[in-house]
Amino acid sequence: MPRDTYPKFRAVAVQASSVFLDRDATIEKMEDLVEEAASKGADLVVFPESYIPAFPVWNIVYAPIDQHDFYRRLFDNALTIGSAPYKKIAQIAKSNKVFLSVGITEKDSISMGAMWNTNLLFNREGQLLNRHRKLVPTWAEKLTWANGDASQLHPVDTELGKIGALICGENTNTLSRFALLAQGEQVHISCYPPVWPFQRPEAGKSYHLTNAITLRAAAHAFEGKVFNIVSSGVLDEDAIEQVSQGDSNIESILRNAPQPVSLIVGPTGDVIGEPLVGKEGMVEAEIDISESIILKQAHDIVGYYNRFDIFQLKMDKRSHVPLSIENDELTDHLINNANSDLETLSSNSSDLQKA
Template structure:
């Protein structure tokens, strides 16, 4: 039987959330889904931690000043199977479009436990993959807990084989290889709007996240021979003013830190079409999975261009849970099942 290669239109979002407002941001997500679908997209990709926002405050203030921001972040984070995600899934099914979205996920058994997660939802409204960022990067550790390997999956869909990593995970060769080795053809990477590392001054070079994104996205597409879909957040005036109103000394940092970028990458590592950096919008790209074939002749790192007798990789995809009960314990304490919560395996999707 001859292989067939899907062709489809994808949409990548470069936008700001309604800052730290999960319900209003969910409204915006649903609006963006509808817009992308009306423009013929079969897949829409939204930025890292889009609901409710990326915690840039953890970079600009010491931890002792961030308790109120953390409480607000936790209050506006979402359950992986909560009302906001159910609404987005319904919107995906309504429009017949796949949706990839970054969320700040709240732990169902901890009011202050958060993960940086990415959800891939099918065009029928089913959750295909639920990935928690393996290692929060630098100041992100003050907000999010480490994830696990359960979401290191490539999903075989009518659009092709889709995988996703969050922000700095795209620097991790083993995480990237684990997706390549599952036949990844479309790689989604999601990013924050800015990533401050230095106060602006003539002697220090602040982290140029746009340059870093281009390097990593291009490298992965070139190595995997896969399409890259890059979606970064955007810091709008409302987000900037919210933070500056709390402390006007951060204005210089926020105004002079390089902005991130959204774009498409071909399997040869080259950018497709235009990019978005300094304004909100949706980019569209045409993807033909057949374009992944020819580059595999040159170096196929999960095929002939490897030495499996020398190198090996084992990935633990066990979902982490805080407690497990023996059958006897469950029987003895059936009335105390986490205060009426659903079983953890259901909550973790």
Template sequence: MREMKKFKVAAVQTSPVFFNVEATVEKACKIIREVSSNGAKLVAFPEVFVCAYPYWNWILNPVQGSKWFKELYLNSVFVDDKELRPLFETARECGCNVVIGVNEKDPIKAGVLYNTNLIISDKGELMGKHRKLVPTWAEKLTWTGGDGSSLKVYDTSVGPLGTLACGENTNTLARFTLLAQGELVHIANYIGLPVAPTTYNMSEAIKIRAAAHSFEGKLFTIVSCSTISEEIIQFFEKEAPDCRELFERKNSTFTGFLDPNGQVIGDSLIDDDGIVYADIDLTECIQPKQMHDIIGHYNRFDIFDLRVNNKPIKAINFKE
């Protein structure tokens, strides 16, 4: 049986340096050093933190926003780009595990972008990457969906860790796939979404999803959400002069931690920039499983049979 660790974790709520990979990576490295100096062994960054979220898909029509797709592509990364190396080096120097969202360019197919979370070990190694399976709503104008090959749980130094991006934390089957692989630490990262319908409370929706996963799986969920900076607002005011009121809408973000009972622990943030911390003891995942262990005794696998295609999907397969 693997060791059940105790450790401190940090979650970041802030904005990227919009359309600037190098400056955003530098900002992330500074944060990694800060949280490490405060004792954190794991830090979670927001969705597509490197280095822009395509808000134009929501506030402009598809024709108006199309030109920004090219700009986003040119400010996106391959996972082995030299611009990302400081992240790996800083993780190694600080002995801190890092999960961070990036806009990832496909290494073969030009123009294809993925919403990707990188899982970086405390030794500075890329343990893996998760590509968001289904872009949400207007995001389909920007990202291509990933495949089942990235639905993995990683044996990190703090414990078995999995991650999903934003709305796919609503996907019960994706979440179960991670739970069934022994996930005990879940990273759920988001972007601030003030452009959602007015009846939709984004901060509450994030907490509901995180609480559901923590309670169902009897694990810890770490949530990291980005904010919308003054820089971003001014960027879009050139295209949509009335966007400020929309972007400054309250209750658009939540960053924090949920325990195996689905309860918020440690510090949390709504709307404001900052870094929050919590102490995690994985032995707290044990007792709740006596009541509801949906990957063990509290299920009927003679009735239910979940099958997951974990093969990478290719545009072409050659056959001799």
């Protein structure tokens, strides 16, 4: 008996270090990793938060007055949409025929200094499907990144299913997660930093990043009955040395902070890809979108397991821009007529003077 069919594909979450604050070298490293993932049969390859050119961990361990050099280096190596490095990333996706998700620090041509924490998603042809800027930088990250907007806070419909993405702490934002689910999300991408020290080691209450990521990944997958592809970074020796700058206290904080985890979670909330903690590698899993169907008999929070007559969510998807120009046709008409009258008056005055 004929029936509808649903996407099946292979997902790979890459856990890797950036080449610290070196955009071009990091892109070259990413190219090798994408080729490796493609050789494993990957259809979707996911990289960590701000993988290009590095996560600004110095925001957490230095006072603002001591961060200027890092900020400048990050800006100089940040990515502009449409630039040559951007086109290189698009070509990597196209050459390997994979869907490619990567976290970047983004800059644009309007402000010489503003940056955003951005996730990019490319299709197999190297076309950009989505560019999501993190809505609210978390804690000390506000020293580097500006607020994003909801202009591209939506899943994109692809041959693999409807793919959405949130960055790090956004996966704690219940309304952001629900907004994606309510627009039909089936595959969720979560990207995280290489380290996130929240307390000094001696306080004994450091933010347990491994547990926090696992909890959030399972919660979203279970609540929405979706697959969750989680990619976290790695802080390598070179990054530790460059950030600590010989300060043993800062080095201790970086080395003793809990490590993140990369994993893949199914719609039951169970981990289906072997988790990877604190080292470089890849997490792989086979995804079958149809596994969500039966589970939604019990809980469908964007369907019949909700009360939309009681709860309502609104989202403003307008882009945040520094200037909105509205064309006043009447004013333009009056100005043009006035200019024409002035030209005529000037011409007449010139003729009278000659006479």
